[in-house]
Amino acid sequence: MAEKDDQERTEQPSEKRLREAREKGDVPRSRDLSGALVTIAGMAAMMSGSSQAWTHAQRIYQLGLSYDRAELMSGQLPLHVLSAAGWEALLLFAPVALATVLAALGAPLLLGGWSFSSEALMPKFDHLDPIAGLGRMVSMRGLVELGKSLLKLAFIGAALLLLLRHSAGAMLNTGNGHVADDIAASMSLLGRSALLFGVMLGLIGGIDAVYQRFDYNRRQRMTKQELRDESKETDGNPELKGRIRQMQHQMSRKRMMQDLPKADVVVTNPTHFAVALRYDDGRMRAPRVIAKGMDVLAQQIRLVASSHRIPMVEAPPLARALYATTQLGQEVPAALYVAVAQVLAYVYQLKQATEHGATPPEPPSPQVDPDLLGPYRES
Structure with a gap:
């Protein structure tokens, strides 16, 4: 039935159809592309400010270990330590948080733009129907999403596995050097892994963005009858317009x-x-x-x-x-x-x-x- 309906929808969507879809919050979106941008932005901010982050992390560590006997006996110590540690934690994570928030806000501009719709926030009780939910899972769109998830798992897993194999020697030697150097090496490996994850997800997100645009246009296509009905609503019923012209002519x-x-x-x-x-x-x-x-x-x-x-x-x-x-x-x-x-x-x-x-x-x-x-x- 769905295939027959798709075959009948041969006409490109009108501006009115696209505008109504946007008002309902239905715009093309790629979660993979958004996730990739957020990941890359966060890791880039973390790696670019790694020295400052290390300084803040050291200060948080020191706050829990360095205090004299007078401070220990003071009732103000816990509040002082918590406030100071909270401030250092804020400085530690602020660049990463700011970068990820900006990436999350900017990602929609690449595909579909911003869309604020109160209708999209309304609860849809038909989504609670288990039979309808099962139908969505076994639909063509659900199968495509499952295939995409498996491909993401395969490609990203393979890329990370190659990175870990390439860095296996350095990982095994982390216990033989200075603690600070070993921590820096571990953090560097973690950062490179996260950055590789973001890049791979970005490649998949770029392909997914093209597909989402194609799928959105396919879902918004219209039948010839829908175009005719919309034309009547927009331009007016031809019979009614003819009647109005006739009445105007008679009055004239x-x-x-x-x-x-x-x-x-x-x-x-x-x-x-x-x-x-x-x-x-x-x-x-x-x-x-x-x-x-x-x-x-x-x-x-x-x-x-x-x-x-x-x-x-x-x-x-x-x-x-x-x-x-x-x-x-x-x-x-x-x-x-x-x-x-x-x-x-x-x-x-x-x-x-x-x-x-x-x-x-x-x-x-x-x-x-x-x-x-x-x-x-x-x-």
């Missing part, structure tokens, strides 16, 4: 029809297009489109214009150009100023002729640049 059309009676003229195609223009020379720099439509909507615009006695001018090229180059509420482009001015002048002359009973003027035939017609050249 309703406002357009309410503003249509304010128009000064409606330029028509005469059947396919209708564009209503309004011009207030005291408030507008240029005529503005307050309604436009094509086919059925154009017919509705013409009906409203006719019922409100708004002049309609047949100018097919101009109607198509206005429809192609303007949006509702926009001023007409400068390239159409002359053509629109001819239409407005005609409307003004028609109004004057109607009021005075004069002969109506000839309708204009404004010329329009064909490039302004856009996709409506043949309409």
Whole structure:
């Protein structure tokens, strides 16, 4: 079942998926790499400050053996010895502790970065299920961890065994020399062993870090359906967005029809297009489109214009150009100023002729640049 699920997860994880995993505390981690850095840092600090460490160790040893009879009979001796020994012990282990703490804090930056998640601290009672725990032990991931542990044991054990065999002669001679020299030789061997352990663990940790990154990406992969569902959550349901756009379009059309009676003229195609223009020379720099439509909507615009006695001018090229180059509420482009001015002048002359009973003027035939017609050249 798990193999089938992995086969279905063929898509790379999205940013949202990775962000949610990080919020849950699920980030790639390599305990081997972290352990190696901590070990190497601690041993490096210990070996670099071995002379100071030896001095502090001697002082601790002396505190327990060097005191006179008066101090021995004093009740302050135990407190004095304990405080002095505690201070020397603090100075002895402080560099090592500081180095290991810095290494422990810096190790996560190499793989996954720092991650603080309260959710990861919550108890998970399903982990107490012995059957589920047995399933995790015999899972592919559990088998991989078992194989890694055996390899670590084999490689590190072999390396330490070779080091001890190489240093066998020096170890056997430690009882023949000065005590201080023998202690220094033993500590040096211990330090080299620990450093070798850290280096070997670091090599294994580097390989494990690559594997952990690969395994993390594999576990975070998504199915195509999960990607689609996430896209719906992030960008919104396409059906809902379509419904919202439809409602917005209906509201815009309703406002357009309410503003249509304010128009000064409606330029028509005469059947396919209708564009209503309004011009207030005291408030507008240029005529503005307050309604436009094509086919059925154009017919509705013409009906409203006719019922409100708004002049309609047949100018097919101009109607198509206005429809192609303007949006509702926009001023007409400068390239159409002359053509629109001819239409407005005609409307003004028609109004004057109607009021005075004069002969109506000839309708204009404004010329329009064909490039302004856009996709409506043949309409």
